[in-house]
Each structure stands twice: as C-alpha cells, then as structure tokens.
Amino acid sequence: MAxxxxxxxxxxxxRATADRLGRTGNTIVLTARRAAELAEVARRIxxxxxxxxxxxxxxxDPGTAGTLxxxxLAATGRIDALVNNAGVGxxxxxxxxxAEVDAMLDVNLRAPIRLMRAVVPIMRAQGAGSIVNIGSVAGEIGLAGVYSATKFALRGxxxxxxxxxxxxxxxxxxxxxxxxxxxxxRRTNLPGPEIVADAVEKALRRPRRRMVFPVKYRLAMTAASTLPFLADRILAGRAAERHERGR
Structure with missing residues (x-):
C-alpha cells in the first residue's frame, strides 16, 4: 500500500481525495490548518x-514542507505520492x-514548489513516486486575475x-x-469534488500528463487558445464587475 x-x-x-485514496488501505498523510476537521477525515479513513x-x-509557512x-518519514519510512491540492482564491x-495577492502566491504556487523540492530527493532515492498538482481551468483561460496567474504558473x-x-x-x-x-x-448545481478525487486516483494508478474535469471544459480551453478574440469578447469587463460587487 502507498x-x-x-x-x-x-x-x-x-477531503474527497483523502477519503477516496484511504479506502484502498493506503496511508494518507493529511495536512491543513484546521486540526479538528483533519481528525474527522482521519476517523473516516x-x-x-x-x-x-x-x-x-x-x-x-516555509517550514511546513520539511516538517511534513x-x-x-518518521512514521512510515517512505513517501510514494504527493497531492498538491491546497489552494485559495x-x-x-x-x-x-x-494581502490577497500574497496569499494566492504562497498557497497556490510557493507551497507546491517547496513540497516538490522536499519530496523529489526521497522519491529519487526510492526510484519511484508520483506527484499530482491540482491546477484549474483558470490556468488555461485568463479569467481570475492573480488566481489565474498562479494556476498558469503551476501548469508551466x-x-x-x-x-x-x-x-x-x-x-x-x-x-x-x-x-x-x-x-x-458559490454557484449551485455544480459537480462535487468526488469527480476530482476520482481523477487523482486514476492518475496515481496510471500516470498521465494532464487531466481536465468535467470534460466539457476542454472545448472552452480549445476555443480560448484558438479564438482568443472570442474569449476577450465573452469575458470583457467581468473581472472588474465582480471586483466592484465584492467590495
């Protein structure tokens, strides 16, 4: 088991990913800021x-990667996979x-860099390992300001x-x-996080370069890259409007 x-x-x-991966007898190392919620996830696993x-x-915290x-290693002696999921908008x-910009850069980009830097030498020594980074369609289509920038960067x-x-x-x-x-x-009628948890499980079982879910977004990504003027027209002014509504 991994x-x-x-x-x-x-x-x-x-949480959905931890639940899914824990069902098959794996050891799941859970990290986040909220200890009580983590304890509940651990009980379920x-x-x-x-x-x-x-x-x-x-x-x-720059020290988190090393501590984690x-x-x-102290508890298990190995690390088989890292799922960089933590993110903020x-x-x-x-x-x-x-403050918002720093939070998004720290969580969405700097943390994955630090964690990969921490686990890669261990995985190299083992001769095997898997890293799954959770990006966003917003990392393919510029529509969310600095959040998009962090996800574009994570893709690269x-x-x-x-x-x-x-x-x-x-x-x-x-x-x-x-x-x-x-x-x-905040939107309703959206697919649940289980669809992404399923994708993570598939990626760990049979690695692949990139996965997009739900699949309907692949068409939007293709359109934005091949017809950028259309994306410009559709998205024009939306970020400013949302910013004003949120003030």
Missing part, C-alpha cells in the same frame, strides 16, 4: 480500512490588494518538473478542474 501526502485535506477536493497521519500545518516530510481583478511548473524528472520513475500529473462545488465556489 504512503500519500494530501494538502488542503480538511475540506473540498482535498480508518473506519474504511485505511491509515491516516494527521499533521496540522499552514502551507504558507520529516513526520511522514481572491478578487479576480488586478486591483486585488497585497508541472510541465517543467515532469520533463526534468523523466526517466527517474517519478510521474508528474496536472489535474485541471473547472467549476466544482467546494467552499471556494
């Missing part, structure tokens, strides 16, 4: 036959203040790391969800 680190595991996609290690931490890896406008980083690690036995996958029902979204 030892899998899941960040942002207290709710949404992270263990009741389903898996093993859970709870490490409450804030991925914005040290705790995992913010204003879709370039007028977002520094994932491609680069995958190529860097080619031949080492370490697989690197990017999963790009569209609108999913999570604490970050």
């Amino acid at each position: 030892v899998i680190i899941v960040t942002g595991a207290s709710s949404g996609i992270g 263990e009741s389903n036959g898996g093993t859970a290690l709870v490490v409450p931490a804030d991925v914005r 890896v040290d705790r995992t 913010g204003s879709p406008s370039v007028l977002a203040d520094d 980083l994932t491609d680069s790391v995958r190529r860097e690690l080619a031949g080492t036995g370490i697989a690197v996958t990017l999963i790009e969800p569209g609108f999913i029902a999570t604490p970050l979204t």
